[in-house]
Amino acid sequence: MNKNDLINTKSTLCPCGNKQLYSECCEPYHLSHAVAERPEHLMRSRYSAFVLRQFHYLIITHHADYLHGLTEQQLAQGDAQWLGLQVLSSKQESDHGEVTFKAWFIEDKHIDAIYECSSFIKQDGCWFYTHGHQMKTRLPSRNDACICASGKKFKQCCAKLMC
Numbered sequence: 001m002n003k004n005d006l007i008n009t010k011s012t013l014c015p016c017g018n019k020q021l022y023s024e025c026c027e028p029y030h031l032s033h034a035v036a037e038r039p040e041h042l043m044r045s046r047y048s049a050f051v052l053r054q055f056h057y058l059i060i061t062h063h064a065d066y067l068h069g070l071t072e073q074q075l076a077q078g079d080a081q082w083l084g085l086q087v088l089s090s091k092q093e094s095d096h097g098e099v100t101f102k103a104w105f106i107e108d109k110h111i112d113a114i115y116e117c118s119s120f121i122k123q124d125g126c127w128f129y130t131h132g133h134q135m136k137t138r139l140p141s142r143n144d145a146c147i148c149a150s151g152k153k154f155k156q157c158c159a160k161l162m163c
Contacts, residue, residue, distance in 0.1 A: 015051040016044035017085045017149060030057050035127075039097030039120040040090040042127045047103055050075075051082040063121060063128035080105040083158055084148040095122040102137055104147040106161050113137045113147075 014025035026048040028034035029041070036042035042061060049057040055072035062070065083104040090099045097120045102113040115137035119130045139154075140147060146157035 014044075015048045015082065015085070017087075018044060022048070030054050035125070036061075037127075038090070039092050039118075039127055040087060040099050042120060042129065043090075043099040043101060043118055044085065044087070046129060047082075047085045047101075050103070061127075061129055063123070063130045066130045078107075080107045081161075083111070083161075084146075086147070096120065097122075097127070102147075104158075106158070109162050111139060111147075111158060111162055 012022050014020050014022040014027075016026050018025050026045040029036055029045040030049060030052070036045055046058060046061055049055070049061075053076065055075040058075055059067070059070070059072055083106060086102045086104070088100045088102065091097060098117055099120070100117045102115045104111065104113045106112075115135045116132040117135070118132040120127050121130055122128075139159075142153065142155035142159065144154050146152050146154045146159075148158050150157050
């Protein structure tokens with residue numbers, strides 16, 4: 001059973017952090033009932049797909065010219081527990097856009113983030129992820145707000161997962 005089988009789409013908040021129900025946020029994208037209208041929507045839906053292990057969605061929203069042989073099986077090999085998404089900036093022009101974000105995760109009791117400026121292109125009315133520029137990040141200070149958006153301090157929340 002995968003994580004997607006466990007989610008109650010009618011009452012669960014979407015993992016993308018938009019504070020909407022999954023059924024009204026990213027699920028329509030994952031089910032191909034809707035197309036992301038902006039690069040940020042696509043990026044958020046791709047983050048949710050990582051959380052819910054919807055690897056097929058990640059492949060079909062990744063521009064074919066930039067896949068470089070990436071497969072669903074390769075994506076499924078990771079064992080990260082996703083903690084939260086922080087969108088730092090988003091910009092869009094007619095057929096390309098960029099989204100800068102931090103996607104926090106824990107793996108082997110080590111918290112880290114994908115800190116990236118992602119590039120997107122629009123082709124035939126659909127947005128596609130092309131590539132990203134990775135940047136270095138640092139953990140929040142103990143008294144900073146937690147990365148999972150719980151409203152608690154980092155030391156009182158996700159920092160405990162590192163023990």
